[in-house]
Amino acid sequence: MKRIDLILNKLKEIKSSKPDGVSASELAEELDLMRGNVSNDLNKLVAEGKAVKIKGKPTLFIAVDEEAKVSDISVINKFSETNPSLYTALEQAKAAILYPPNGMNILLLGETGVGKSTFASLIYKYATEMMVRSKESPFITFNCADYANNPQLLLGQLFGVKKGAYTGADFDKAGLLEKADGGILFLDEVHRLPAEGQEMFFTFMDRGVYRRLGETESERSAKVLIIAATTENPDTTLLQTFTRRIPMVITIPALRNRGVEERFNLIKQFMIEESGRLGRSIKVSINSIKAFLFYDCKSNVGQLKSDIQLACARAYADFLSNRKKEISISSLDLPTYIREGLYKEIEHRQLWNKLVDINKRYCIFDKDEEKMIFEENSYDENIYEMLEMKTRDLKAKGIKGTEFEKEMENNIEDYFKKYITKFNYKVDTANLETIVEPHIMKVVEKVINFCEEELKRKLDKHIYYGLAVHINNAVDRIRRNKKIENLELNNIRKQHSREFNIAIDVLKILEQSLDIQIPVDEAGFITMFLIYHNEALKKTYNNVKVIIIAHGETTATSMADAVNGLLGSDYSRGINAPIDEKPQITLEKIKEYIRKNNIDSEILFLVDMGSLATFGREIEKEFKIKTRTIPLVSTLHCIEATRKAMLGYSLDDIYRETLEVNNLYDNNSLDYIPETSEEKRLAIVTICTTGEGSAKAMKGILERTLKFESSLLDIVPVNFIGKENIYDRLEKLSNKYEILCIISPFDLEADYIQFKLDHIIAGNASENIQDLIDREKVYIKMEETLEHQLRNIDGKAIVKDIKRFCRNVTKAMNIKLTSNALIGITLHMAVMVDRLSGNEVIETYRNKESYIRENLELYRLIKSECALLNTKYTILISEDEICYLMNLFTMKNRVK
Known part of the structure; x- marks a missing residue:
């Protein structure tokens, strides 16, 4: 059961005992959950109509009695809720439809694209809903502009034609009036109707009768409600005799007059509609929403809808062509004229109020949700999104090299400290079962047992809980085809090699048990769990005060009230600094507030400008309290700081993450990913001399005994006897495939690993071939991992070079390496070459001279194989690095 469902059930359960409502704090304590998470879910339940919020101090929530809810809300009333500017127009429409005995004809006025056709359709739905028209009654739409150049044909379409009425009228034809009998006829662009046609219509509207073109004797009757629409002034384009027959004139306002919230609702509606068409959720950046x-x-709602459809179509094309892993829209993907909306000097407080969680970078629209949800990006939920966001931010700031690595290392360290700490005091087994899928829990138990055996110690239960939730998140991410990246992977491998090797084996357990492919990057995250001990799990909950100071009579207190109202708390405090008040008096007010409330905790000051920014230092001197000050603050800064303080973050964390508000704009499109040519597939070639039948039989044996994905490898049968020389055929196959090995009844003079047919039949070679396949899978994994690890060289190219390097070294040494060793060597060498290409400093190897003397043969082998890398990448691999490489090929990494 999800957390939000748990909260809803509890809300329903305690409704009888607490009919006036319950606060977020009470629910959090009752369920042993974090108050911030409970508050967030309660607001989602309110938005979904499953709970009601009662404002006050504290804010209370009550579950909605779903059985008592009115399910059949009028379609017009629903529309009116999200389009309040159309309230008057909708009330007019309702009155016209319900007017006895058959309703009033309607004339809709408005600019191109305001939604007159949609409005007419809504009127029809309301008519059938209120049963003044049957559900089977017709609703026919006709645009008079389509036939404006041929008035005779236009009138024939509307009223029908009698055979012989004009040249070409070879048979009787019913008109739209006849087809619309009992229903509604919508005439768009009615000003294009000629005067003759308008006269024919006012006769019909007066008496309910009409004639087909060419009919003179008989009259026809029909009961049709007319809805006409025009973009022109009816006084100058329509006959008065026509407009007098339409008593209900309704004006649809232009989009520019409909307000920010209404436009937001339209965007949301159109995005959800596109999600339905595409059959997938659509991720849209906050900046794109703002644009x-x-x-x-200029062309109103019609243009807005078209522009959104075009943006979604482009995002879908990027998704299909694998340029993006999901359907996502960034502001950089939008045309310039739309992106200009980002720079409009328009008051957007309504937007921030609508999107309380504006610090989330993306909105996700899904047809199944019928609402907009936010993508979680905080480390409270998931490390992957946190690291993606940090990476984009650092790259946008131009931070790279050692500084970049240090920042990422600190972020990962901080994440795990806080993540594990959270499980130390917030999670129990019952809660865990509501978060993690049962079959994943069983696999996690298997993983824990394995790790404890390898580490020779018991893992604390908090690590067990944290690891379970983390693996659940990882599996979910992989299922959604989202990347798992760990930019500190190589440093983690070097600093914690023992735990890293165990984590690599954990990946194998997870892959076998869950039948998924997991990137090597995940081993780095699992390693972080394994290196934490009980002493690292002390609870660290901070109580940082947030004080807002701003010039003006009520500026600071108004901001504090807005923040507290949005967050349902009374946490932040505002202290006003009137323009004519001396700074010293304002400072004394702050000091008096601290004394009066006995504040001894750390303080974050959020100030607007001037001397207020210096108050923090004065407070530190007098009260010996640590402070931080952020100038030029906005309401958004205040929301973020207060939210983080309520969650128990440290002062420095709140300070750092509040400053990050300035970098909310999406930078996800800043990285260019070049297109690559199609990769060669792997192949095992089976050769026979008695016709391809035997080779195909060998193929069948291999398919039954080996484990591999068909997308990765082909088994290719080849007949030795044929028109072409066998070596020519192998040469041609090598253009299409990377040949893994050859299975042949005799030895060939070819530079490929070879196995004899009789060994395959006896089953003696299967294990060795499987090992080759598994090694290739390792290298493929490493290609994916190194795509985001390296800055100066191409990941796929270096993996191929390292593969050749390892093959030559192991062959010369007559050894085989474990898959864990291959991962370590590949990662180490790729990062080494990348650093050398960027002219970065390499670490010194201790006791280098003596180590080389003791292993001189291995030193010469490694050094000679490094020559190709030196030439290709224009680098010089030092003796220190050669020693590190020698160490990686030692006994502990070999297959026994």
Whole structure:
């Protein structure tokens, strides 16, 4: 059961005992959950109509009695809720439809694209809903502009034609009036109807009768409600005799007059509709939402809908062509005229109020949700999104090299400290079962047992809980085809080699048990769990005060009230600094507040400008309290700081992450990913001399005994006897495939690993061939991993070079390496070459001279194989690095 469902059930359960409502704090304590998470889920339940919020101090929540809810809400009333500017128009429409005995004809006025056709369709739905028209009654739409150049044909379409009425009228034809009998006829662009046609219509609207073109004697009757629409002034384009027959004139306002919230609701509606068409959720950056909200949309709702459809179509094309892993829209993907909306000087407080969690970078629209949800990006939920966000931010700031690595290392360290700490005091087994899938829990138990055996110690239960949730998140991410990246992978491998090797084996357990492919990067994260001990799990909950100081009579207190109202708390405090008040008096007010409330915890000051920024230092001197100050603050800064303080973050963390508010704009499209040519597939070639039948039989044996994905490898049968020389055939196959090995009844003079047919039949070679396949899978994994690890060289190219390097060294040494060793060597060498290409410093190897003397033969072998890398990448691999490489090929890494 999800956390939000758990909260809803509890809300329903305690409704009878607490009919006036329950606060987020009470629920959090009752369920032993974090208050911030409970508050967030309660607000989601309110948005979904499953709970009601009662404002006050504290804010209370009550579960909605779903059985008592009115399910049949009028379609017009639903529409009115999200389009309040159309309230008057909708009330007019309702009155016209319900007017006895058959309703009033309607004329809709409005600019191109305001939604007149949609409005007419809504009127029809309301008519059938209120049963003044049957559900089977017709609703026919006709655009008069389509036939404006041929008035005779236009009238024939509307009223019908009698045979012989004009040249070409070879048979009787019913018109749209006849087809719309009992229903509604919508005439768009009615000003294109000629005067003759308008006269024919006012006769019909007066008496309910009409004639087909060419009919003179008989009259026909029909009961049809007319809805006409025009973009022109009816006083100058329509006959008065026509407009007098339409008593209900409704004006649809232009999009620019409909307000930010309404435009936001339209964007949400259109995005959800596109999600339904594409059959997938659509991820849209906050900046893109802002651009759609404020760009100059001259053709109104119609243009907004078209522009959104076009953006979704482009994102879908990127997804299908594998340029993106999901359907996502960034502001950089939008045309310039839409992106200009980002720079409009328009008050957007309504937007921030609508998107309380604006610090989440993306909105996700899904047809199945019928609402907009936010993608979680905080480390409280998931490390992967946190690291993606940090990486984009650091790259956007131009931070790279050693500084970049240090930042990422600190972020991963901080994440695990806080993540494990959270499980130390917030998670129990019952809660865990509501978060983690049962079959994953069983696999985690298997993993824990394995790790404890390898580490020779018991893992604390908090690590058990944290690891379970983390693996659950990882599996979910892989299922959704989202990348798992760990930019500190090589450092983690070097610093914690023992735990890293255990983590590599854990990946194999997970892959076998869950039948999924897991990137090597995940081993780095699992390693972090394994290196934590009980002493690292002390609870660290901080109580940082947030004080807002701003110039003006009520500026600071208004900001604090807005923040506390949005977060349902009374946490932040505002202290006003009137313009004519001396700074010293304001400072004394702050000191008095600290004394009066006995504040001894750390303080974050959020100030607007001037001397207020210096108050923190004065407070530190007098009260010996640690402070931090952020100038030029906005309401958004205040929301973020207060939210983090309520969650118990440290002062420095709150300070750092509040400053990150300035970098909310999405930078996900800054990295260019070049297109690559199609990769060669792997192949095992089976050769026979008695016709391809035997080779195909060998193929069948191999397919039954080996484990491999068909997308990775082909088994290719070849007949030795044929028109072409066998070596020519192998040469041609090598253009298409990377040949893994050859199975042949005799030895060939070819530079491929070879196995005899009789060994295959006896089953003696299967294990060795499987080992070759597994090694290739390792290298493929490493290609994916190194794509985001390296800055100066191409990941796929270096993996091929390292593969050749390892093959030559192991062959010369007559050894085989474990898959764990291959991963370590590949990662180490790739990062080494990358650093040398970037002219970065390499670490010194201790006792280098003596180590080389003791292993002189191995030194010469490694050094000679490094020559190709030196030439290709224009680098010089030092003796220190050669020693590190020698160490990686020692006994502990060999297959026994």
